[in-house]
Amino acid sequence: MGDGKAKSFLKKLFRGGSKGCCCCGPGIVSVRDISVEGSIVGIKGLDETIQKYQDEGKMPDDLTGYELLETLVKMNRINESKREAYRVALLREYHRCSESQKER
Numbered sequence: 450m451g452d453g454k455a456k457s458f459l460k461k462l463f464r465g466g467s468k469g470c471c472c473c474g475p476g477i478v479s480v481r482d483i484s485v486e487g488s489i490v491g492i493k494g495l496d497e498t499i500q501k502y503q504d505e506g507k508m509p510d511d512l513t514g515y516e517l518l519e520t521l522v523k524m525n526r527i528n529e530s531k532r533e534a535y536r537v538a539l540l541r542e543y544h545r546c547s548e549s550q551k552e553r
Contacts, residue, residue, distance in 0.1 A: 478524065485531070485538040493524045495539070499546050509547045514540030 479496040482489050498520050502512065514536040518527070527535050 481542070483538050483542050486534045492521060492539070494521055495542065499543055502543070503547065503550065509540075509544040512540060512543060514543075517543060 478494045480491045480493050481495040482491050483495070484490075498517060502516070517539040518532060518536045521527070521535075521539065522532070
């Protein structure tokens, strides 16, 4: 595989360049542990979703958390009765990541 093809493949693999879903696409999806109502849960694709919104210039105050939840519910089994708690936790994590990004 030539350098150009290898770089393209790696970009797709690690930066979500594929249109495939988490179960059938070639992309590797991260899992980040967050606290939801005092329980630690793993959320697939959270890092990639946060990066996507940051790349689009979305500030924490621009989001309500529903955008994050809508995206992540496609890859994560989130009980309907717990979605509000997850929305709050996801938005809190977005704020935290945005603050740490500013410090860099």
